[in-house]
Amino acid sequence: MKAIVYTETGAPSVLTAVDRDIVEPGVGEVRVRLVVAGVNPTDWKSRTGAGPGQKPAFDEVVPGQDGAGVVDAVGPEVEGIATGDRVWLLLAQHERPTGTAQEFTVVPADRVVRLPENADFDLGASLGVPAVTAHRALTVSEDGPSRLHPGALDGKTVLVAGGAGAVGHAAIQLARWAGATVITTVSGPEKAGLATAARAHHIVNYKSGDAVARIRELAPNGVDIIVEVAPAQNAELDAAVAAPRASVAIYANNGGDAVSIDIRPSMVGNIRYQFVLLYTVGTAALEAAKHDVTEAVRAGALPVGESHGLPLHRFSLDATADAHAAVESGVTGKVLIDISAP
Structure with a gap:
């Protein structure tokens, strides 16, 4: 699969496209085939770190906290999530080396939330951090x-x-x-x-x-x-x-x-x-937000797009560096990365 990685902190140019094996989910984990990923200020701030040329927390990092896609595989001891479920992700890369700037991602099951049928993947990828x-x-x-x-x-x-x-x-x-x-x-x-x-x-x-x-x-x-x-x-x-x-x-x-x-x-x-x-908000706050945000989506209360007040700016996975640069420059709206077909 294709993934975008960096091995040292710095400008968007440190982001590189590589081929990596698709990883099997472990106990309590879910693998998601990503359709759209979201880019947030936290992504470029983590990438820049305290200064250029430093070693990040992991030898190789795939950035991206937010995304939406389809569950591709489920590890042991996972309940409430099944293969084929449409989902949105939060904190995909928190305390982990890989996030959502790749074709498949493996995350703990509690970071995967079912996406209501009335919501598309653009909306799912725009939830998460915001x-x-x-x-x-x-x-x-x-x-x-x-x-x-x-x-x-x-x-x-x-x-x-x-x-x-x-x-x-x-x-x-x-x-x-x-x-x-x-x-x-x-x-x-x-x-x-x-x-x-x-x-x-x-x-x-x-x-x-x-x-x-x-x-x-x-x-x-x-x-x-x-x-x-x-x-x-x-x-x-x-x-x-x-x-x-x-x-x-x-x-x-x-x-x-x-x-x-x-x-x-x-x-x-x-x-x-x-x-x-x-x-650092804690588990209770995250669980409450996952439920309430999903219900707001189900009610049609969180639409995105320019007609709803949040312009969408689209980039390909290969152009993830440009997506990071757009967010870093303060572009108004939501930056999304198109990763695969729905």
């Missing part, structure tokens, strides 16, 4: 739900910073499906159009006018949950628009690696700052 991260961000509030379903966020107002990104897009859709009023901030008209297509109730252009005043106008009592992509830039805004006992769920460090928080306003408001990293 949707599970968004689910976690929406369920860490002290006064909010630990699970998402229709009505779970009734009466809540959610602010999604950077609603045109993949996680922001999933957060808008999941929050709306769960009953929240959704406000999102964007940097311009093009991204405002995408946030509108994702069905955010209100869009605020933070580069034109007073964003705090506009958000407060839309949510006079404040915002209950903030899904934050750029805490270094938005800390002051977050504190100014947060409702009492609000949660700020921080899942990225866009705009800076350090954040300064004015203690008194946060203390007076009993604001909770919750950092979110998919790899």
Whole structure:
């Protein structure tokens, strides 16, 4: 089979196409024939490491956490997954040498989730990191739900910073499906159009006018949950628009690696700052997200594509380096790798 690998950290050029044997699944493992893989910022950040030319965690790494395809073989002691099942994957390469940038991948069974019949492989490959991260961000509030379903966020107002990104897009859709009023901030008209297509109730252009005043106008009592992509830039805004006992769920460090928080306003408001990293959220959070995200997909609440607010950018498996470069450059939308026919 064809696989894309790297043996040292560095630029996208370290990615090389090779032929490798198809591996048999072991105890508790499943082999999936991949149809589409997703590329996320975590993929290129892992590839670059702390600097170029360093040895990665394994002698040879196949990148890629997300993907969708068809179960090709099932190892011993696997229940609930059968050969021929259409599935989506999450954390395929976490603590493992091989991920989804290859024709077949072997993963633990708990990282394989059945894909509802109404969902195509593009959607399946777009879930994983973005949707599970968004689910976690929406369920860490002290006064909010630990699970998402229709009505779970009734009466809540959610602010999604950077609603045109993949996680922001999933957060808008999941929050709306769960009953929240959704406000999102964007940097311009093009991204405002995408946030509108994702069905955010209100869009605020933070580069034109007073964003705090506009958000407060839309949510006079404040915002209950903030899904934050750029805490270094938005800390002051977050504190100014947060409702009492609000949660700020921080899942990225866009705009800076350090954040300064004015203690008194946060203390007076009993604001909770919750950092979110998919790899350490714990088993319970992952299991909840797998179930709830799948139900949202089944309900048609998580569509992708430009008409739904998340443009898709397609690359072949041989062009995985270009796919990584596109994500690293900050392309708006979701980058997918076409691997095989459905």
